Amino acid sequence: MNVPVLRVRTRRIPTPEHLLGYADAKSPIAWLRRDDGLVARGEVWRIDTFGADRFQDAQRQWRELVAAAEVHDEVAVPGSGLVAFGAFAFAASSSTPSTLIVPEYIVGTVGEVSFLTEIQVAADSPAFDDELAGDAPVTAAIPAPHPLGVPATTALHPGHVTEAAHRQAVTEAVARIRTGALAKVVIARDLVGTLTADADRRSVVERLHADYPETWTYCVDGLVGASPEMLGRVIDGAVTARVLAGTMPRHPNADADVRVGEDLLHSPKNREEHKYAIDSALASMSGMRQVATAADDLDGGLTASPEPFLLKLPNVWHLASDIRGTLPEDATVFDLIEALHPTAAVGGTPRDAAMRLIAELEGVDRGRYAGPVGWCSATGDGEWVIALRGAQITGNRVVAMAGGGIVASSDPAEEYAETMPKFRPIVTAFAERESN
Known part of the structure; x- marks a missing residue:
């Protein structure tokens, strides 16, 4: 080509x-x-x-x-x-x-x-006009901004993976894990909806960014969402990644919400799930020949948060860990995201066994859900998050997905319930809103 x-x-x-x-x-x-x-x-x-x-x-x-x-x-x-x-x-x-x-x-x-x-x-x-260089008005070259039109709204309802199918998939996943076939697998389900032909897709981006400003709001080729998880970022050779695994929904009562966070931080099940995710990410990054030792790492490897910390979002608490390293001049962020994807936080561990089980138990093509989404530059920089808390818009059809990490102690009912707050950002972004 x-x-x-x-x-x-x-x-x-x-x-x-x-x-x-x-x-x-x-x-x-x-x-x-x-x-x-x-x-x-x-x-x-x-x-x-x-x-x-x-x-x-x-x-x-x-x-x-x-x-x-x-x-x-x-x-x-x-x-x-x-x-x-x-x-x-x-x-x-x-x-x-x-x-x-x-x-x-x-x-x-x-x-x-x-x-x-x-x-x-x-x-x-033709070449850029000389009169548009320097301090010339940029409005001569850029299209005029347009106000948002008809909001993109739709009610999302269960798709291919029904509640019963999700619970059955989790039950089977737990059984496989207990045989020793694998340690963790992420099982997801889908919601679907339909937009009107005149819907302005920018409204979904605006709502997500307004409601979740601390996440990375993305929209590329119809894939839209607000991800809390940085898969890999490279700026001037510095590598950063954020691993999230272990989730609990927020509580409307402030005191009770604090207890929820503390329960998550000390939950054996969630800390086990998080350990698989952070170990997998470190192993993937350490296995990259392109990744060099971080300058501030005294142990001669990549640096990571010594203990997971609580990340508070409007809808959920997460267990989070940050990883840092460096990348040599001849590598780009593509090398990083290929090595990291799919993380144990969205796939499982061991990776290959988890990917096979996901295809078998979900029975649906995830598309770009939980894949890398972001940008790259000519200088080798870039930011790529995991496509979570979002949906794919194809034509007028909307498909959203959310899932959770399954380990040996997982309960099917609890795992289904955990997907609900994860769907909340995108469900709310597409919901009808009362006019002022």
């Missing part, structure tokens, strides 16, 4: 009042957390990959594109310059494509810096 020569320019702009106004209503691209974010529209380059080599195929074509591109970046912050947004399928056997998209425009805010990136195919467009 011959890649095009792209011409890229990034300039500072005044801080936009509403970033999502620059995204497309039907196919928004967004990456938001707290007051920072990237939104994009249009598509100048796209690749779809499949199978076990999907990460390497994407990386190879991305490197070819980067090598040929003409990039003029006057800002030089994470997310500026040539950037692609991507979403990868959970399983190698999935019929859902793993996709990288380079948009026409990116409007971003990182800290105190706001910027516009324009991307065009050199063969199809």
Whole structure:
């Protein structure tokens, strides 16, 4: 496949009042957390990959594109310059494509810096006009922002994996674990819905970001959600990852909610589940030849939180651990996410046995649920989260999934109940809301 020569320019702009106004209503691209974010529209380059080599195929074509591109970046912050947004399928056997998209425009805010990136195919467009350089008004080159239209709303109801099917799958998973076939497996279920033809998909992004500002709100190729779990982040060679495993729903009473958090922190079942996840992540990262020793690690390996800590979100408590390391100059974030995916937090351990059991017991293609979603830049930087607390929109059809880690002590009724607060962010984002 011959890649095009792209011409890229990034300039500072005044801080936009509403970033999502620059995204497309039907196919928004967004990456938001707290007051920072990237939104994009249009598509100048796209690749779809499949199978076990999907990460390497994407990386190879991305490197070819980067090598040929003409990039003029006057800002030089994470997310500026040539950037692609991507979403990868959970399983190698999935019929859902793993996709990288380079948009026409990116409007971003990182800290105190706001910027516009324009991307065009050199063969199809003239060079950027000189009069638009420097301090010229950016409004001459960027599409005008558009207010949100008809909210994207739908009631989500059980899909392929019913309550009875989920409980049966968990029961069978526990039986397999107790035979010693594996230590942990994640079993998920699905909810489905339908949007109206005029629905503005940006409303879902806006609601998720407003309700869960501490998570990473993502929207790429119809995959939308608010993930609390950073699969892998590389900025200037520094590697970070966040592992979440072990969950309890929040309690509306403040005192009782504190006790819920403490119960989670000291729960043998949840700490066992978390240990499998953190050990799996450390083993995957340590096994990467590209990962170097973290400078502040006195033991000669990757650094990790010595004990899991409580992460409080509006809907749930999580047990969390952070991992840090470094990446050499010739590696990119693709190497990292390929090594880490699927983590034990969304797959299980041992990895191969868990993946086989998931396919057998769920009986449904997960698509991009629990796969990597995020962005990468021409400099090798990138941020990729696990696609959780979200849904895939294909046409007008919505499919959401949520699951939980199953170990030998798991109870089917409790595991089904645990999925409910995990669905809450996306169910609420699609729900009808009373007008003021």
